[in-house]
Amino acid sequence: SIACAQMGDPNASIPTPQPVYTRPMFAAFGGSVQNSAVSFVSAAAQDAGIGAALGLAKTTVPVEHTRTISKADMVHNDYCPDIEVNPETYEVRADGELLTCEPAIELPMAQRYFMF
Template sequence: RYVAKYTINPARAHGMANEIGSIEIGKLADLVLWKPALFGSRPEMILKGGVIVQAQMGDPNASIPTPQPSFSRPMFGAYGGGVGYCSVAFVSGASVEKVSTEYGLSKRVLAVKGCRSVAKKDMALNDYLPNISVDPETYRVMVDGVHLTCEPAQTLPLAQLYNLF
């Protein structure tokens, strides 16, 4: 369910799930590889349609293979013909033909579908709608009749430590 928050659910919400958002035959696969400690913050490598478009890399002129600091840098798919091959422009269905012909884009132009009718029930592993109530005087939060409590966090994941460079 955590991966769905980054992949298929946003694609469904924006009407693009027929083309992106999951790894299936016929879809443009966006694969993002992460080191587990940096999940959601700093991808190690991004592949689109099987082409590397971005990766963590140190100084290209360094004399050792693992220089620090490393930065997210554009790769092969971010240059030349790779840009059009790895890209899709999502537009309204009414403008697909006009955008394709008048703007001279090298990327595919596709229409979004179903984004006006999408609802919580359409989300993968995220369709539960609990009854939530908050007492305005005590600020007690109840979810389906159960009082929710939470101790203050001692550490926060994906905070400033992960984004120094």
């Protein structure tokens, strides 16, 4: 379901007018809203019928196996180095290796407005 999309002027005669705004689409209205999303609840709440008790139109789904998830379970971000920070020199080391970075010359995202 498409709930929102980048759209230009609805009165324009070409498909790429400026400025472009995020506007609600067909799935953001009516019965589409509750049919295109779920509410995650605890297993105890699911067993107690929380959806009916609260009159929820969305489907409720119990969360599972969340207490055993750790950093090691992350597919692309499982590295856990030993971080040391020297409080006097502010040197930062990861697994004994000194981490350095040169000052940024240009900060393109630090402007007031970012277009495109």
